Amino acid sequence: MDKQQVFGSSYVDMPFFAANGAATAQGESRPRARRRRRRAARCGGGDGDGGDMDGGGDPKKRRLTDEQVHGLELSFREERKLETGRKVHLAAELGLDPKQVAVWFQNRRARHKSKLMEEEFSKLKHAHDAAILHKCHLENELLRLKERLGATEEEVRRLRSAAGSHGASGNGGDAADAVGACDGSPSSSFSTGTCQQHPGFSGAGQLGPDDELMMCVPEYGGYADSSVVEWFSLYGLI
DNA sequence: TTGTGTTTTACGACCTCC
DNA sequence: GGAGGTCGTAAAACACAA
Numbered sequence: 513m514d515k516q517q518v519f520g521s522s523y524v525d526m527p528f529f530a531a532n533g534a535a536t537a538q539g540e541s542r543p544r545a546r547r548r549r550r551r552a553a554r555c556g557g558g559d560g561d562g563g564d565m566d567g568g569g570d571p572k573k574r575r576l577t578d579e580q581v582h583g584l585e586l587s588f589r590e591e592r593k594l595e596t597g598r599k600v601h602l603a604a605e606l607g608l609d610p611k612q613v614a615v616w617f618q619n620r621r622a623r624h625k626s627k628l629m630e631e632e633f634s635k636l637k638h639a640h641d642a643a644i645l646h647k648c649h650l651e652n653e654l655l656r657l658k659e660r661l662g663a664t665e666e667e668v669r670r671l672r673s674a675a676g677s678h679g680a681s682g683n684g685g686d687a688a689d690a691v692g693a694c695d696g697s698p699s700s701s702f703s704t705g706t707c708q709q710h711p712g713f714s715g716a717g718q719l720g721p722d723d724e725l726m727m728c729v730p731e732y733g734g735y736a737d738s739s740v741v742e743w744f745s746l747y748g749l750i
Numbered sequence: 751t752t753g754t755g756t757t758t759t760a761c762g763a764c765c766t767c768c
Numbered sequence: 769g770g771a772g773g774t775c776g777t778a779a780a781a782c783a784c785a786a
Binding site for chain 1: 771772773774775779780781782
């Protein structure tokens with residue numbers, strides 16, 4: 513199919529910079545579309561004719577018409593790089609200066625890249641959030657284990673003292689030896705979890721299996737464990 | 751109407767490839 | 769060396785809230 517048929521005959525007849533008015537909507541954001549509607553209404557139809565830039569303003573900076581932008585968009589989707597032949601052909605078809613076509617492609621590539629960066633940032637942010645959540649989960653698990661260890665050690669001490677009061681030999685037997693390995697601080701082998709510094713974490717010893725995440729990071733309270741697993745598997749973290 | 755923030759067009763500097 | 773690329777930026781065009 514002839515591109516002239518696709519874009520309409522107005523392109524060929526349109527002198528460079530003569531078109532004006534209705535402009536650049538590239539279909540990437542709602543504000544842009546709204547903008548175009550507003551301007552089209554103001555220009556009385558929005559087909560690029562009879563706009564507010566007729567005969568005045570900076571001749572170096574004229575908005576492209578909707579049709580021109582559309583043609584450029586189609587071409588951009590086909591191929592993001594612009595060879596000389598294609599540029600000249602496109603410029604002739606759209607009634608633009610080849611330099612304008614080149615500039616438009618440069619700017620369009622920049623916008624495309626920027627959009628990709630935003631998406632990438634968003635993904636990384638989600639992954640980061642999930643990592644934070646998982647970290648808190650692990651720290652809470654550590655606290656719970658520390659609590660269990662402390663209780664067990666306390667029980668051992670109680671049994672030892674009970675055995676001593678019954679006049680047993682001072683040797684203490686196997687059980688006492690085993691306990692000896694845990695002499696000193698009951699939790700000396702554990703570092704302090706960072707979640708302990710979080711406000712509202714003073715009662716870590718009473719943590720239940722389901723409310724711990726909320727206590728650790730309140731803003732993530734709405735997440736369930738399955739969400740964490742989901743995020744992590746999604747971003748290849750587990 | 752006006753001030754302000756966003757988007758689009760255009761340009762220059764610099765880099766890479768042929 | 770020329771053509772076309774990216775990057776950063778200026779300025780016009782535009783939308784919108786106050």
